Amino acid sequence: MRIARVMVVDDSAVIRRLISDTLSEHPQIEIVASAANGQLALDALETTVVDVIVLDIEMPVLDGVNTVRALRRSGRRIPVIMFSTLTERGARITFDALAAGATDYVTKPAHSNSIEESRNNVRINLIPRVLALTGVAPWAEPGNSAGVSRSAATQVAAAVVVPDEVEQPAQVHPALPVPATEPLLASPTQPASLRPSTPPALSEAAAPSSPAPRPGQSPRSTPATTRPAPPSSVLPSAVAPARPAERTFPPVALRPGVPSASAVADSGTRANQNAVPKRASAAGGARIKLLVIGTSTGGPEALNQVLPLLPASFPVPILIVQHMPPIFTQLLAERLDRVCKLTVRESAGGELLVPGSVYIAPGDLHMEIDVTGPNAYTKLGGGAPENFCRPAVDVLFRSAARAFGSGVLGVVLTGMGSDGRRGAGEIRAAGGQVIAQDQASSVVWGMPGAVAGDGLAEELLDVHVIADAILRRISPIASSHSVTSPVNATQPVAVRRSNT
Structure with a gap:
């Protein structure tokens, strides 16, 4: 049975645990790492094999958009799912992340005071994307992603958990190749060599x-x-x-x-x-x-x-x-x-x-x-x-x-x-x-x-x-x-x- 190895990155320990526990309910998802900011996530990638990253937008040290940019500059093509707020500001930053190379996004439930409602949002919207983007499942209908539950505590305990302490951001090497893919909604002034030929x-x-x-x-x-x-x-x-x-x-x-x-x-x-x-x-x-x-x-x-x-x-x-x-x-x-x-x-x-x-x-x-x-x-x-x-x-x-x-x-x-x-x-x-x-x-x-x-x-x-x-x-x-x-x-x- 194929397993999707997931890294969860969010500056809130509560959100990290909620996402990790809920994703872990699915028998084909394993949480292999978690991190409190983008820089700690990049550091963890040096020693951890990850199939998909669930990434918050606003974090200290290195935010979500700049984390995506650093990932793509390093040549890593790991799928990235942004965890966005359902606000105009959140939407604009999410589009910036997509332009930087993020793969998809999921919106957080607005004004939710219910842990179970938040868990359902992850089950319905995030689990199918994790399975689809990692190739564990060719595609899944939203709402039909429930799998056989297993002990989330056991899986999270076995994962690589990056500590919350803030570290100095490492330098991103500008000489590393930039992926050849074109940015989302590129500017009309983008060089012709980077744009497809016009019919x-x-x-x-x-x-x-x-x-x-x-x-x-x-x-x-x-x-x-x-x-x-x-x-x-x-x-x-x-x-x-x-x-x-x-x-x-x-x-x-x-x-x-x-x-x-x-x-x-x-x-x-x-x-x-x-x-x-x-x-x-x-x-x-x-x-x-x-x-x-x-x-x-x-x-x-x-x-x-x-x-x-x-x-x-x-x-x-x-x-x-x-x-x-x-x-x-x-x-x-x-x-x-x-x-x-x-x-x-x-x-x-x-x-x-x-x-x-x-x-x-x-x-x-x-x-x-x-x-x-x-x-x-x-x-x-x-x-x-x-x-x-x-x-x-x-x-x-x-x-x-x-x-x-x-x-x-x-x-x-x-x-x-x-x-x-x-x-x-x-x-x-x-x-x-x-x-x-x-x-x-x-x-x-x-x-x-x-x-x-x-x-x-x-x-x-x-x-x-x-x-x-x-x-x-x-x-x-x-x-x-x-x-x-x-x-x-x-x-x-x-x-x-x-x-x-």
Whole structure:
């Protein structure tokens, strides 16, 4: 039986013990070391074999972000899971850690006075990640990670426990090689040698205007949110100085009478989901009118490898589900917006889908498509989680298949679990297309692996070529699309007020 060897790093002895005891309940997890700060953790790595590190963010001597940087500078590729607070400050620091090379994160329960609640958070959210990132389990659904309990005290006593005393930080050798991987959401000024080659642009038309982020309100208290139409100047030059002048485009027309494929998910059998129609060739198939993307663990970096390579003239709307809590999805949208030619926003609900618009589902809300006449709008709701997730990829994919039929291109990127498998089946049953990230370039090959295992992925691709594959499947219609037509640049994007 394979064992995942874990190091726990937190300046709180109580938190270290809580994490260690709870992880140790699983028969395939062993706590081999614990440390009170990043420097002590780096010292322990010199003598201890570790498969994954659970790392706090704010610690004395050497904090979590700088610990990750030191790890990556030393050439160590050990997976690192950040233990973050569910606050804006915690979210921003977590993104800094991901940019420095952290693998994933788990949020601490907010305002929890219950030890058992904190333990459940570790069981539900941390144990599956430890198992998946160490390869002990290919992937695990959140909430299905419980194993046979064993004596936590026995295991912790046998572990290497680094003392709490503060030591002087050791010097990190700058001459050691830096890993060749690109940083998360890299700056547009990053040297060309460190960025992937850009696929051919469809044209030089400008990106569409998009509604601004929500002005100081959260949709968490209601199932859906609405807002008035924003002014046309929604992108200050300080946010994206290199972006072309903003324009708006006509709404995307829906194909009349698109078929519903809900029976695929409702069938409850993988055999039925495998019975999907073969696709037509990319050049001769149905015209793609909507791109939907689903991802989870490793998703921020995967999205950074795909979205910045899409041109400002991208001719269809893009909707994204990334498994993240509130606040985190807003920050993800902001960071992607800074490096993309397209305008990326966290959805507030009710936005009109226009070519080149990019909306990310907000944390804790499902995102669907609401169709009225010839137009389509985003729709947010607080329905029950699917696949233990809200937002869920299956919800978005299912809605996209019903609204756009064969005009949907679904992309499933790295992620833990199987969210997106049923939705991908609905897209294929409606005549749409599905591609997925390959195992070699995925942080966790759970979601794309589930899609591939059911025979739903038409291509399995390295993340660095997925943008090119998207353009290849959409480009045959680019020349006849109206994205280069003159438009009134002062016209605001329409926003529905009746989002329910």
